[in-house]
Amino acid sequence: MQLKNEVMLITYADSMGNNLKDLHKVLNQYYAKAVGGVHILPFFPSSADRGFAPMCYDRVDPNFGTFADVEAIGKDYYLMFDFMVNHISAHSAYFQDFLQKKDQSAYKDFFIRYSDFWENGEPTQEQVDLIYKRKPRAPYIEAEFVDGSKEKVWCTFCEEQIDLDVRKDATKQFIKQTLVDMCHHGAAVIRLDAFAYAIKKPDTSCFFVEPDIWELLYDIEKTVKAEGAEILPEIHEHYTIPMKIADKGFWIYDFALPVLTLHALYNHTGVYLKQWMERCPMHQFTTLDTHDGIGIVDVKDLLPDEEVDKVKEQMYQQGANVKKIYSSEAYNNLDIYQVNTTYYSALGNQDDAYLLARAIQFFAPGIPQVYYVGMLAGSNDVDLMERTKNGRDINRHYYSLEEVAEQQQRPVVQKLKELMELRNTHPAFSLEGTISIQAEGDHLQIVRTYQSHKIVLDANLSTYQFEIHE
Numbered sequence: 001m002q003l004k005n006e007v008m009l010i011t012y013a014d015s016m017g018n019n020l021k022d023l024h025k026v027l028n029q030y031y032a033k034a035v036g037g038v039h040i041l042p043f044f045p046s047s048a049d050r051g052f053a054p055m056c057y058d059r060v061d062p063n064f065g066t067f068a069d070v071e072a073i074g075k076d077y078y079l080m081f082d083f084m085v086n087h088i089s090a091h092s093a094y095f096q097d098f099l100q101k102k103d104q105s106a107y108k109d110f111f112i113r114y115s116d117f118w119e120n121g122e123p124t125q126e127q128v129d130l131i132y133k134r135k136p137r138a139p140y141i142e143a144e145f146v147d148g149s150k151e152k153v154w155c156t157f158c159e160e161q162i163d164l165d166v167r168k169d170a171t172k173q174f175i176k177q178t179l180v181d182m183c184h185h186g187a188a189v190i191r192l193d194a195f196a197y198a199i200k201k202p203d204t205s206c207f208f209v210e211p212d213i214w215e216l217l218y219d220i221e222k223t224v225k226a227e228g229a230e231i232l233p234e235i236h237e238h239y240t241i242p243m244k245i246a247d248k249g250f251w252i253y254d255f256a257l258p259v260l261t262l263h264a265l266y267n268h269t270g271v272y273l274k275q276w277m278e279r280c281p282m283h284q285f286t287t288l289d290t291h292d293g294i295g296i297v298d299v300k301d302l303l304p305d306e307e308v309d310k311v312k313e314q315m316y317q318q319g320a321n322v323k324k325i326y327s328s329e330a331y332n333n334l335d336i337y338q339v340n341t342t343y344y345s346a347l348g349n350q351d352d353a354y355l356l357a358r359a360i361q362f363f364a365p366g367i368p369q370v371y372y373v374g375m376l377a378g379s380n381d382v383d384l385m386e387r388t389k390n391g392r393d394i395n396r397h398y399y400s401l402e403e404v405a406e407q408q409q410r411p412v413v414q415k416l417k418e419l420m421e422l423r424n425t426h427p428a429f430s431l432e433g434t435i436s437i438q439a440e441g442d443h444l445q446i447v448r449t450y451q452s453h454k455i456v457l458d459a460n461l462s463t464y465q466f467e468i469h470e
Contacts, residue, residue, distance in 0.1 A: 002188055003189055003230055005036075005430065006035070006424040007368050008038065008039055008285065009035045009038045010039045010287075012043075012372075013064035014398070015373075015399060016401075017401045022401060023040075024076070031417070031420075033421045036078065036424055038073060038077045040070065040081065043060050043061055047089040047091040048158055049160065049161065050396070053088075054084055054092070055093070074187075074188075081187040085198050085220070086164065086193070087161040088162055089160055090141075090161070091160065094107040099145050100145075110168070111164070113151055118202060130203065131205060140152040140153060154200065156194070175220070179223045180227060189230045189231070190220075192231060214248075231250065232250075236255055238301070239301070250283075251284060253286075254280055254285065254365075256276055256298045257364055258288045259308075262357075265353050268442040268462045269461060270439030270443075271439050274437040277364055277365060284365065287369050288343045291392070293338030294338060295337060320348050320349040326385065326394055327391055340391040345379045345380040351415075355415055356464045359419060362423040363455075364435075365435055376407040377413055378397055381394055381397040382394060384396065435447065436449075443461070
């Protein structure tokens with residue numbers, strides 16, 4: 001099924017029920033009109049990071065089901081799959097073969113060996129300092145080969161996620177084949193995870209390196225377009241980078257909207273929200289929540305620095321069970337620029353504030369994505385996070401089928417579903433239409449129009465009451 005301008009659910013394969021069949025059942029039973037598409041977070045065999053350290057792409061993790069289950073969902077809803085363009089699992093057959101056979105391995109070109117990459121086999125301190133990295137030292141693991149030798153191999157994220165050398169022909173062929181196979185299994189959109197890290201060059205930041213990054217993007221687009229699908233590069237950084245990508249006609253994420261909306265609701269003013277909505281593209285996917293934390297880096301210069309600091313503090317003060325320690329090293333937080341919380345809890349578990357946030361998202365330019373915890377207005381799961389000591393798990397509750405059924409009784413869940421259905425069906429939300437925004441005092445008005453169709457959101461950012469009318 002092709003991409004449609006309808007709300008996309010983001011979910012793991014086993015987060016509403018135990019597997020893909022359960023997920024399909026939940027969608028058809030409760031959300032057939034509210035959800036048009038589904039981003040099924042990585043469902044391949046994986047060794048870490050809840051699917052984001054894929055061991056292969058040619059089968060589905062048997063705990064979740066099979067490709068037949070994925071394709072069945074794809075007959076009813078358009079699908080988004082993840083491709084980890086930057087890395088593959090350390091437990092993949094590719095990396096294990098490399099450790100076994102070293103220079104005789106068919107996959108030796110898949111990986112970035114420091115001995116080949118850096119002059120003299122090591123970066124200088126100046127070169128290390130230049131790299132945009134997640135760790136205080138140069139990004140590598142010490143690979144131990146079966147013959148007893150050791151080598152440094154590029155590793156940006158956790159030790160289970162070994163970076164791929166996207167410049168090599170063998171890797172290019174692997175990427176192309178994987179993308180084609182994904183399309184054949186029903187992907188309407190392929191999300192390019194950690195895309196900006198994929199190109200490495202000495203004496204650069206190794207993050208969104210131009211012009212090489214464009215060559216990679218166009219190569220991937222060419223492969224996917226031939227199969228009738230779209231690509232969505234995933235980049236958490238200064239808003240100018242995704243805007244640059246949008247200017248070249250690609251889909252992007254709006255990762256600035258979550259914090260701008262919180263700022264508007266905490267501080268009862270839509271002035272910054274208005275400025276952003278008037279400049280961001282229509283050709284984008286909007287989020288309030290995802291499987292990660294709420295990104296702070298994405299709003300730099302869209303809010304003054306002091307307002308960014310303020311809204312972070314307000315999350316901790318006004319949020320329900322939102323604590324600084326949950327976004328720290330104590331809970332294995334990879335990214336100091338993210339706050340770990342559900343969006344509902346960031347708004348103090350207040351139904352009215354939460355529904356207004358969703359109404360703002362649905363009126364914003366782009367196609368809305370709603371994370372499964374957000375779709376069920378879920379509050380912070382501190383118990384799960386304490387069991388795993390992973391801060392992001394605060395926003396990754398596992399709902400049984402019984403829990404999903406219970407949540408449907410809550411008025412906030414019912415009203416959100418109605419808003420989703422409205423967003424999917426009203427013609428004024430066309431991506432070919434226009435948007436106008438007024439923000440005076442605590443009053444926010446957003447008007448969407450397309451041809452003779454019009455729909456208006458009138459909201460009070462102090463009381464959180466709002467009306468939608470034509």
